[in-house]
Amino acid sequence: MSRRSGGLRRRGAMQVWEERFGPNMTPMVDIVLVILIFFMAGTTFVSREWFLRSEAVMKGTAAPGADAMELPPVKLEISLSVDGSGGTVFGGLSVDAGERRPVSELRSRIAEFVKGTDAAHVIVVLVPTKEVAYRDVVGAHEACAAVGIERVGVTPPMP
DSSP states (O other), X not given: OOTTTTTOOOOOHHHHHHHOOSOOOHHHHHHHHHHHHHHHHHHXXXXXXXXXXXXXXXXXXXXXXXXXXXXXXXXXXXXXXXXXXXXXXXXXXXXXXXXXXXXXXXXXXXXXHHTTSOGGGEEEEEEEBTTSOHHHHXXXXXXXXXXXXXXXXXXXXXX
């Protein structure tokens, strides 16, 4: 049987190309691996110190399995704003309505307010305006942590 008469013939590159089916997956796999490496490398820069530990405060929800006779936690709202001189001031914590104190007094006021109570049953919500510097929000969060309050939430900046 000769090659020409037996049907065994050479295939050209065009015929091999036409017999292929489906898309070429090589470029897509390359791109996915590059993206995967990018995200893996990016997560090494993120550590616990970059984030404030905070808690979402839901209104009217009780923890499942909680004792029905247990008192609800004390919720404190501390508003942070900027005064006329550009310094950050706070309101709340038994400060008279309209009176604002420098943020440097916040730690002592929180310690005084929490004295005699279990800090685990206190929830603090920081309410900054958008003019308040982030370092002052972090400082207020650290002041709460220094007196033992672990449940601290931060609301989005007020307009």
